[in-house]
Amino acid sequence: MSSSLTARERVRAELTREIADVARRQLAVDGAGGLSLRAVAREMGMASSAVYRYFPSRDDLLTTLIIDGYNALGEAVENADAAVPHDDHAGRWMAVCHAVRDWALAHPHEYALLYGSPVPGYKAPQDTVPAAVRDTVVYGRIVSDAHRAGALNPPDAHHPPVPASFADDAARVRAIMPGVPDDVIVRGLIAWTGLFGWVSFEMFGQFAHTILDPAAAFDHAMRCQARTVGLSA
Amino acid sequence: MSSSLTARERVRAELTREIADVARRQLAVDGAGGLSLRAVAREMGMASSAVYRYFPSRDDLLTTLIIDGYNALGEAVENADAAVPHDDHAGRWMAVCHAVRDWALAHPHEYALLYGSPVPGYKAPQDTVPAAVRDTVVYGRIVSDAHRAGALNPPDAHHPPVPASFADDAARVRAIMPGVPDDVIVRGLIAWTGLFGWVSFEMFGQFAHTILDPAAAFDHAMRCQARTVGLSA
DNA sequence: CGATCGTCAAGAGCAGTGCTCTCATTTATT
DNA sequence: AATAAATGAGAGCACTGCTCTTGACGATCG
Numbered sequence: 001m002s003s004s005l006t007a008r009e010r011v012r013a014e015l016t017r018e019i020a021d022v023a024r025r026q027l028a029v030d031g032a033g034g035l036s037l038r039a040v041a042r043e044m045g046m047a048s049s050a051v052y053r054y055f056p057s058r059d060d061l062l063t064t065l066i067i068d069g070y071n072a073l074g075e076a077v078e079n080a081d082a083a084v085p086h087d088d089h090a091g092r093w094m095a096v097c098h099a100v101r102d103w104a105l106a107h108p109h110e111y112a113l114l115y116g117s118p119v120p121g122y123k124a125p126q127d128t129v130p131a132a133v134r135d136t137v138v139y140g141r142i143v144s145d146a147h148r149a150g151a152l153n154p155p156d157a158h159h160p161p162v163p164a165s166f167a168d169d170a171a172r173v174r175a176i177m178p179g180v181p182d183d184v185i186v187r188g189l190i191a192w193t194g195l196f197g198w199v200s201f202e203m204f205g206q207f208a209h210t211i212l213d214p215a216a217a218f219d220h221a222m223r224c225q226a227r228t229v230g231l232s233a
Numbered sequence: 234m235s236s237s238l239t240a241r242e243r244v245r246a247e248l249t250r251e252i253a254d255v256a257r258r259q260l261a262v263d264g265a266g267g268l269s270l271r272a273v274a275r276e277m278g279m280a281s282s283a284v285y286r287y288f289p290s291r292d293d294l295l296t297t298l299i300i301d302g303y304n305a306l307g308e309a310v311e312n313a314d315a316a317v318p319h320d321d322h323a324g325r326w327m328a329v330c331h332a333v334r335d336w337a338l339a340h341p342h343e344y345a346l347l348y349g350s351p352v353p354g355y356k357a358p359q360d361t362v363p364a365a366v367r368d369t370v371v372y373g374r375i376v377s378d379a380h381r382a383g384a385l386n387p388p389d390a391h392h393p394p395v396p397a398s399f400a401d402d403a404a405r406v407r408a409i410m411p412g413v414p415d416d417v418i419v420r421g422l423i424a425w426t427g428l429f430g431w432v433s434f435e436m437f438g439q440f441a442h443t444i445l446d447p448a449a450a451f452d453h454a455m456r457c458q459a460r461t462v463g464l465s466a
Numbered sequence: 467c468g469a470t471c472g473t474c475a476a477g478a479g480c481a482g483t484g485c486t487c488t489c490a491t492t493t494a495t496t
Numbered sequence: 497a498a499t500a501a502a503t504g505a506g507a508g509c510a511c512t513g514c515t516c517t518t519g520a521c522g523a524t525c526g
Contacts, residue, residue, distance in 0.1 A: 008493065008502075032350070033266065038483065047505045049486080058484065117265075117349020118437060129442075156389070158465075160456045165449040172443050190427060190454050196439075197430015198423075204351060206429075209362075210405050216398040221423050223393045228461055232391075241473075241522075269512065280476045282515080291513065 016054045019044065020068065023061055024110075031109045037061065062113070067131045069110040074134025076103045081138050089146035090231040096138055097195055097222040104199050115200055133176075136192070140176035143188045143229060147180050152230035155183060162186055184230065191225045198222075249287045252277065253301065256294055257343075264342045270294065295346070300364045302343040307367025309336045314371050322379035323464040329371055330428055330455040337432050348433055366409070369425070373409035376421045376462060380413050385463035388416060395419055417463070424458045431455075 005013070022040050037058050041048040055061040080099035084091045104111040114132075146152050162170070162182045170182040177185060198221055201207055202214050211217050255273050270291050274281040288294040313332035317324045337344040347365075379385050395403075395415045403415040410418060431454055434440055435447050444450050 006494075012502090036483065037485090048484085049506075050504050052485070053503060112350030115433075115437070115439075116351075117345030132439075156460075159460060160453065163449050163453055165446050166453060169444045169446055169450055172445075186450075186453060186457060189450070190431075190457055193430040193434050193454075194423060194427040195430075197426040197428075197433065200348075200430065200433060201426050204348070206348075206365075211402045212405075213398050213402055216396050217402055217419075217422070220393065220396055220399060220419060221426075224419060224423055227389075227392060239523080245473090270514090271512065281513085282477075283475050285514075286474065 012054070019051060019054055020061070020064055024065055024068070027065060027109050027113070028107065029109075032062065032113050035062070035065075063127060065110070066113055066128050069107070069114050070128065070131035070134060072107070072110070073100065073103050073114065074131065074138075076100075077135040077138050081142065086145070087149060087151075089142055089149070089151055090226050092142045093139075093191075093226050093229070093231055094219075094222060096135075096142070097225075098219070100135070100195060101199050101202070101218055104203050108203055111199075111203055115196055116204065137176050139188065139192055140173075142231075143184065144177040144180050146231055147177075147184055151232060152184065153227075153232055155187070155230065159183065187229045191229045194225050194228075195222065245287070252284060252287055253294070253297055257298055257301070260298060260342050260346070261340065262342075265295065265346050268295065268298075296360060298343070299346055299361050302340070302347050303361065303364035303367060305340070305343070306333065306336050306347065307364065307371075309333075310368040310371045314375065319378070320382060320384075322375055322382070322384055323459050325375045326372075326424075326459050326462070326464055327452075327455060329368075329375070330458075331452070333368070333428060334432050334435075334451055337436050341436055344432075344436055348429055349437065370409050372421065372425055373406075375464075376417065377410040377413050379464055380410075380417055384465060385417065386460075386465055388420070388463065392416070420462045424462045427458050427461075428455065 019040060022043050023035060026039060026043075027035050035058070037051050037055075038048040040061075041051045044051075055064070076099045077096045080095040081092050084095045086092075143152075166182060166186070170185045173185050173189070174180060177188060180188070198218060202211075202218070207214060252273060255276050256268060259272060259276075260268050268291070270284050270288075271281040273294075274284045277284075288297070309332045310329045313328040314325050317328045319325075376385075399415060399419070403418045406418050406422065407413060410421060413421070431451060435444075435451070440447060
């Protein structure tokens with residue numbers, strides 16, 4: 001046999017993918033709440049009950065959309081990072097920041113699905129974790145690369161000392177930023193949350209009627225964040 | 234007449250408030266998606282159609298819950314700020330940070346309603362704006378107070394210059410931080426988005442399996458943010 | 467005082483949802 | 497060829513938001 005899949009398995013995989021694609025289009029239009037299994041079935045010309053052969057519940061369909069979304073964002077971030085010279089750490093940081101924002105602007109409902117409030121009655125299963133950290137490892141690698149290269153500016157003298165109780169948490173984060181001391185890990189976390197906090201505020205309307213040139217403000221804010229982390233310009 | 238309201242108007246206001254209270258309880262249990270007008274009516278022992286006399290649609294009910302939420306958070310922030318000596322700017326900042334986090338932990342679904350992804354098919358009307366900025370003016374006042382008192386540390390020499398295109402946006406933000414120069418406004422925005430970015434990440438599960446002592450990490454992160462703004466310890 | 471008009475609760479009903487069950491058909495395996 | 501597994505379709509249940517109509521209550525005005 002040329003393919004290790006039977007014809008049945010092939011058409012099943014194809015249909016599963018097509019259902020997810022149709023669902024993603026509906027998600028892009030109506031948002032997570034407007035995603036309807038029946039509507040997907042209608043658009044595909046099949047009975048609503050048939051869709052349940054491929055996705056046992058609406059939440060399962062949402063889960064695959066979430067995983068796909070994390071992977072799409074992660075890939076965008078990876079590509080942005082790879083397009084900048086490896087030792088230009090500040091440039092890499094700025095590139096991934098813009099990649100996140102650009103992806104969010106291009107896929108607002110998917111971004112809301114990933115980083116907004118959990119969908120009503122939906123509990124994220126463990127399956128999403130590997131995809132969810134795909135972009136995170138990129139941020140971590142930039143910081144740890146800069147640290148290993150000795151390119152990180154030291155924090156100013158009056159910086160508050162890291163509390164001892166943070167040691168355990170820092171050790172866990174160090175899996176993504178190998179060899180990085182605790183205070184740098186904190187600064188990385190602050191920049192990370194600052195990036196998504198800013199993008200979320202812009203996406204969810206908190207900046208409405210205030211920041212009318214969000215692209216410029218974002219670029220400058222992330223440049224400041226880079227300095228907070230210690231990435232030299 | 235002792236009250237300027239007729240008996241009819243009084244019972245109407247009372248019932249409106251009671252419906253909102255029941256809805257808020259359901260919101261706290263099931264989240265925004267689980268909020269059902271019919272369930273509210275059931276719990277109150279009235280017909281579902283009767284509820285529509287008080288709230289013309291589910292979205293209107295959600296809107297009042299959102300406004301109430303903003304006001305509750307705003308009040309918590311105001312109280313936290315007022316409990317700290319007026320010239321202890323860093324202490325005031327830390328107090329409001331913890332007020333936000335504590336309120337979010339105590340009202341997770343309401344927080345998600347305010348700062349999570351917009352509810353499916355729900356478009357926030359203008360009515361929410363005044364309540365939504367109630368906490369924001371507190372942050373702005375802390376920064377502008379510190380600046381007026383000359384208590385703000387200057388940014389380091391290599392800080393990236395504020396782009397000229399940000400001038401218009403800064404002017405709008407200055408309505409909340411009177412007399413504050415552009416670069417300080419930027420630092421205030423970064424701290425503001427960093428605060429809510431951190432709280433949202435904690436509330437929405439992005440820290441799961443990584444930060445197990447979120448209270449300590451939050452306190453330290455916000456202390457670092459204070460230094461970024463220039464608030465002396 | 468009695469008629470009127472605005473307000474209100476209730477019920478029926480529509481269109482939509484997620485999901486389950488059964489039944490016939492198609493496909494793959496033995 | 498016979499059997500077992502997988503698939504699609506339809507009906508149906510319980511639920512949702514929302515509308516419309518009907519009948520009753522209460523305040524106001526002639």
